[in-house]
Amino acid sequence: MNLFKYSSPQTFYPLAGKLIPWLAAGAAILIVYGLYIGLLVAPTDFQQGDAYRIIYVHVPAAWFSMFLYVVMAGYAILGLTLNAKLSYMMAKSIAPTGAMFTFVALVTGAFWGKPTWGAWWVWDARLTSELILLFLYIGYMSLQAAIDDTRRSDRASAILAIVGVINVPIIYFSVKWWNTLHQGSSINLTSSPSMAAIILKAMLIMALGFWLYSVAVILIRVRREIEDRERNTAWLNEFKE
């Protein structure tokens, strides 16, 4: 099988069109199921009460805010090295979803922080890094939007995405300079999680749902992008008829 078969807009466009309904349906089912377990089945936390339930949205959103930035930078590298048009379109389409998850993580974090810490916002390492991540997304999208020439805007914003991804760890460790208020992460790969299995299950289902949602939305955006950029090509006009 040719690995690059779907790397051209012409073959990718119909494939994405076929995938989107399945991804969207999967996302809807998983998110509803995850919320059902998280909000109704999982037990109330004896310390934090029901306020903790925001983590079913907060944690997966925070994961995806970071994950999507790395994926975006990955497509930026692919675009710059292979000069593949579709990679640039993917990177461009990922940014709004990533920024949305970053925003959701910040807002839900504030909703959780108020009853638990007694403050909407504290300047600790993880909150601050997440805020800076939002700035990086906004910078990327602004640069992309400010350049009219597609070729230049693709490549310039790809450079910015790569510079950003190198800086994320540096920024994270630099803001860790302060004592951190945020609780340590409860899930890591080396030790068993310090939370009930059902909470973890609901969180992972939500994460999977967010993942399918992201792919679906990104593919929709890529299709719009292809329609915009390839509007004068014969294949697209044939496809539409």
Place this chain on the structure above:
Amino acid sequence: MNKRPISTLSLMRRIFMRDITVAWRRRSDIMSVFFFFIIAASLFPLGLGADPQLLHAIAPSVLWVCALLSCMLSLPRMFEADYVDGTLEQLIISNQPTLLIALMKILAHWVLSGLPLVLIAPLIGLQFNLTNNELQVLAFSLLLGTPTLSLIGSIGGALTLGLRGGGVLIALLVLPIYIPVLVFGAGAVNSISIGMSAQGGLSLLGAMLALAMIFAPLTASYALKVAVE
């Protein structure tokens, strides 16, 4: 007419001297950024009140934030004028390494807008009741940190060449990446104020300078090619 090819060193010297000369002919441009730094720093006591202890506590961060902002304000100067009149394009197609051209323009930018801040900051620090020791660390941290600002800023300057609203866009692109420099720069002065060693912050500033020196000119020169092409 048989032209001798110029040596790399002579090329570097010429680009550097050219930028300095051009800037010197428009001295008011350099001075305005310099005065921006002084005015911005003087606004804080006016807004906060003249409590010497409070001013002493915030001085390192205020001076560093003002240095960050004034450096950022002068970034469009690094490449913009040369881009508009076509000099940059000529330089890039001149078959000379773009990396060295970028490096020299960054160096010139630092000499014109970073170095003056390093020299004036201790004087403003005096107004904030900083002690002798703190002033030394402040000047040293700025000496290590402002070149990093010029280096990182060159990427932003190159990416936003010729764009509408380029100046504001640069702020959006560059300020988030400046944060580590601010944290360690102001952190070094703060730690000397509370009786700790400033070595940690200064070492990290040095490390960032070394990293930026390797990667920033490369990235900026690539971004310049993207912009000019």
